[in-house]
Amino acid sequence: MTPAAAIARLFDGPLGGGHRRFGIAVSGGGDSLALLLSAQTHAQSTDRSFRVATVDHGLRPEAVEEARQVAALCAERGIAHDILTLALRDGPDLQARARQARYAALGEWAAQHHLSPVLLGHTQDDVAESLVMRLRRGVGLEGLAEMPECWTDARGQTWARPFLSIARLALRDILARAGITPIEDPSNEDSRFERVEIRKALAMLGWSDAHLARSARHLAEAAQAYNTRLADLAEDVFVTTVSDVVLQTEHARELAASEPDSLRRLLLAALAWIGGRATPRADEQKRLLDYVADPATGGITLAGCRIMCDAAGVRLFREEADCPPEVKFGKVWDRRWLVEGPVAPGLTIGALGRDIDQTPWRGGVLPRASAMTTPAIRQDGSLLAAPAAGLPGAYRIKVEGSVAAALRRREPIFN
């Protein structure tokens, strides 16, 4: 399949038509530049239009010039282009932090310009390398299958990777024919990076990227089927009380006896929906399962969540120490909360925290520790309302999504 045909197939197939205005994330590397050229061919033969963004993470001085080069290429071809500048700091987990910040910036950009989907230039080579990297770490089904072709994130932004079945080498031909030299990121050749080391090892072994990518696709299909089944199960066994997820005692017992792995995955899915963090390590998962099996102590915290067993069952909710800072009124707070009501100057949304003592929370359905993590609407620092703690004022709250919906969406932990 040609790269342009791969784009057409994605729009006509998995994306299901429509999508008149889309976005493309172009780093200036060979794959995303080839994506840009192929997408332009596609757009010219359909009535679609698109816009391009390049993220400068603020980490390498050369990145400014690289972003300008992409801007110049777009200007020559009459394509709208934006540079999104971030200010990341060096330090631990740099690659993961850069990736998260990049997706967040691209997501905001796409929302602002009403672009859907945002196309990314991952190729078959990336799929093969990622699979081997993950096999090496001993991850399970869900981890091995984590490179979906398209998905919609919790904000409703759709992302797509049209080139997952296209070899990097085929893309280099497109660039050569167009007389374009990609920007060579020196880290792409640096064997200290695991991905580069694996790329070189695969070439030496002569392993076929196409075969590895096919295995990754089979695993993705299996993971999808399993997640659909888990989502159905989540609908049956979880009760959502405002924002808390409660696994009723009898269901917890039944699952522990008959399908303990489903119990583990359901609890992890609940943690991910509430806390929005990556899957906890195996030893932390064991701590969670041990607590659920024998909830002797008052509760545990894990992955940005608090887990407490009471008469009703296993209750999972946000950990107070992990609540994000206040945001301006009108924005989504802590990934899940929407607050509606009259706008006024100086209004913010943040965790209720110690102000809980100003509310009649005892009359509500949430325990104190959970109510403290629900939204407070404040004006210049003074509490106006805390709808989930019995002080609604003129405000209404809504919790976005559910564990089951998140499982069905299978939002990836990004590559």
Ligand SMILES: Nc1ncnc2c1ncn2[C@@H]1O[C@H](COP(=O)(O)OP(=O)(O)OP(=O)(O)O)[C@@H](O)[C@H]1O
């Ligand atoms: N700085 C960036 N600005 C815009 N998009 C980016 C950026 N970095 C990565 N992307 C997007 O994510 C995809 C995969 O990222 P990855 O880091 O594997 O690519 P790369 O080696 O930087 O460049 P390329 O994939 O273009 O050869 C890119 O193809 C591109 O669509």
